[in-house]
Amino acid sequence: VLDWKFLDLRKVGDGRMLGFVGGVGVLNSGFVGSASLRAESRRAVLARKRVDLRMVLSPEKSSSVEEPKKESKLISRTPEWAALKKHATEDIPLTNIKELLEDEERNNEMLVDYDDIYLDFTRQRANRKTLDLLFQLAEKANLKEKISGMVSGEKINITEDRAVLHTALRAAKGEKVIVDGVNVVDEVHGVLDRIKQFSEFVRNGEHVGATGKRIVNFVACGIGGSYLGPDFVHEALKTDPLAAEAAGDRHLRFLANVDPVDVKRATMELEPEETMVIIISKTFTTRETMVNAITMRDWLTHAMGNGSEVVAQHMVACSSNVEGAKEFGINEENVFGFWDWVGGRYSVCSAVGAVPLSLQYGFDSFERFLSGARSIDRHFASAPMEKNLPIIMGLLGVWNISHLGFKTRAMHPYTEALVKLPAHIQQVDMESNGKHVTVHGEEVDFEVGEIDWGEPGTNGQHSFFQLLHMGQVVPCDFIGFCESQNPICEDGLPVSNHDELMANFFAQPDALANGKTAQECRDEGVPEWLIPHKTFSGNRPSMSILMRVLDAYTTGQLLALYEHRTAVEGFIWDLNSFDQWGVELGKTLATTVRKQISKSRYHNEEVTGFNSATTKLLNVYLGGSVGCVFEEEPVE
Structure with missing residues (x-):
């Protein structure tokens, strides 16, 4: 001292x-x-x-005057938030979803439709007062103004000083969204026009492989949003009759994981001479993607030789780093750019999705997908809150997470074609709202974000629905369709296969809401000792989305619906839902570990600089695995 x-x-x-x-x-x-x-x-x-x-x-x-404290800007300090909190703790415990469903007027108010989408949220732990209080909270949070700021190009991603304009990616030609003095819609359609022309050249055989063979296989190399979004849409369109007809004998695969096993799976049974590789990386420096890009280039050249025409004819890029792609050997004309105002998890409507999906299904299919997303964008920006599907979904998310304390949400699409939807929305939502401070840098004092997961029905019913019915309470989203992509009727069965599927879509939400009482078990003759094991508490919230049929248009609608739901939650909580700094720390540490592995494996240096636990595991790994044999010692 x-x-x-x-x-x-x-x-x-x-x-x-x-x-x-x-x-x-x-x-x-x-x-x-x-x-x-x-x-x-x-x-x-x-x-x-x-x-x-x-x-x-x-x-x-020296002074005895205390520093003035900054006034908190947390939404939780507002009277509107306090009113909801009081409502959640004093009113809602006295209600039960089963009883709420007996109120016909309430049920009518909680079924909202737009463009053949029916949103039924009658099975939420909510009543008219809940909705009124949520709308008041939205007004206090300036929700409509924030939505307007996003779609008009304001730089609402404050930590990166960027606009957030995935909506501009599907804006109609001729619309105007100005960013830094430039109408970005014109730029978007300039890229889309190039993608349309290129995809048609490849599909009609004008662009062929280095050996003259027709290109019919496509491998998209990207990770995170560069993979999850396009893969979700690909799976949705794979069995859509119109898109499937356009695909013909073509095959689209994705290579995301740097695990060499993923390379094996992505290339299995493909002929290099008939394959095009699409490298998706905004900076053309993403570590995992570039490792896979080099691996795929070697796969192509090993089969066809090292001539420059191999890379030029068989590899294209979606990137803003044109020079980096050219240095890699990719023809400049085959580099399709996107912009810093496109976040990875919101990028499927950019070249990231447009190139692989247009090559596989034709540009017309991709245009229908964009049209569906555009429909929801316009609804989101203009419809009043009480009729606005994404706003209602987002506000109920805030209600469930921050006020009722439910930390997870399960998604159940009742079609196998949406098998990848939960994984994509998992990234959209958890990477966007998995934050701990507001846009003002103030630590939140309430729950934000949720753990998203799910599985198509009815598979999930035979997997984790036991927990949903009798374990912890998990709000659920059920997504169903009036028509199947592949209708089947079998003689001797009372209903079609699709009706069998949809019977479960309608039954499960009611089962979660109503439960089953001990008296109902007694009435069925269940032995008294077994009754505790067969009673269901019920009162478990869910919402149902019913659409016409899953096709390119409705796939775009679903995408935009959930993107905007996430934005609404972030706007209410006052988060920056459009950065992802939490992804960076692990990347930085992985670089340190990678350097150590290289030093230890190829230069016989001891493992140093890590805690003892990591050091022991690294030594076990190095002693139990085999590296590569190089003609020259590798340099990091």
């Missing part, structure tokens, strides 16, 4: 003893000064249990 010039004890307005010090030094525990002052300070600590110390670097700056 350094020598202090003086220490002064004063009593402030609230009765606390404050120690003011002059000079330079560090206060550790207790006060430093004369013996009498030290004794007085100890008595103050014992008497008050707390001493606030003000360290002042010079006597001139």
Whole structure:
């Protein structure tokens, strides 16, 4: 402890003893000064249990005036939030979904439709008052203004100083969205026009492989949003009759994981001479993607030789780094760009999705997909809150997470074609709203974000529905369709295969809501000892989305619906839903580990710089695995 010039004890307005010090030094525990002052300070600590110390670097700056506290901007400090909290703790526990469903007027109010989408949220733990309070909260949070700011190109991603314009990716030609003096819609359609022309050249055989063979296989190399979004749409269109007819004998695969097993699976049974590889990386530097890009280039050249025409004819890129793609050997004309205002998890409507999906299904299919998303974009931006599907879904998400305390959400699409939807929305939602501070940098004091997961029905019913019915409460989204992509009727069965599927779509939400009482079990003759095991508490919330049929248009609608739901939640919570700094730390540490592996494996250096647990595991790994044999020692 350094020598202090003086220490002064004063009593402030609230009765606390404050120690003011002059000079330079560090206060550790207790006060430093004369013996009498030290004794007085100890008595103050014992008497008050707390001493606030003000360290002042010079006597001139010594002051007893406390620094003014910044006024909190948290939404949780508003009367509207408090009213919802009170409603959740005092009113809602007195209600039950089963009883709420008996209110016909409420049920009518909680079924909203738009463009052949029916949203039924009658099985939420909510009543008219809940909705009124949620709409009041939305007004307090300036929700409509924030939505308008997003779609008009304001730079709402404040940590990266970027606009957030995935809606501009599906705007109609001729619309205007100005960013930094440029109409970005014109730029979007300039890229789309190039993709249309290129995909038609490949599909009609004008662009062939290096050996003259027709290109019929496509492998898209990307990770995160560069993979999950396009793969979700690909699976949705694979069995759509119109898209499937356009695909013909073509095959689209995705290579995302840097695991070499994924390379094996992506290339299995494919002929390199008939294959085009699409490298998807905005910067053309994403580590996993570039490792896979190099691996795929070697796969092509091993089969057809090292001529420059192999890469030029068989590899294209979706990237803003044209020079990097050219250095890799890709023809500049085959590099399709996108912009910094397109976040990875929101990028499927850009070249990221347009190139692989147009090559596989034709550009017309992709245009129908964009049209469906555009329909929801316009609805989202203009419909009143009480009729606005994404707003209602987002507000109920806030209600379930922040006020009722449900930390997870399960998605159940009742069609196998949406097998990849839960994984894509998992990234959209968890990467967007998995935050701990607001846009103002203030720590939130309420629950935000949710754990998203799911599986198509009816598979999930034979997997995890036991927990949904009898374990912890998990709000559910059920997604169903009036028509099947592949209708089948079998003689001797009472209903079609699709009707069998949809019977479960309608039954499960009611089962979760209503449950089953002990008396109902008795009435069925269940033995008394078995009754506790066969009763269901019910009162478990869900919402149902019913659409006409899954095709390119409705796939676009679903995408936009869930993208905007996520944005609504973030806008209410005042988060920046459009950055992802949480992804970076692991990447940085992985670089350190990778360098150590290289040093240890190829230069015989000891593992150093890690905690003992990591060091032990690294040594086990290095001793139990085999690296590569290089002609020259690799340099990191």
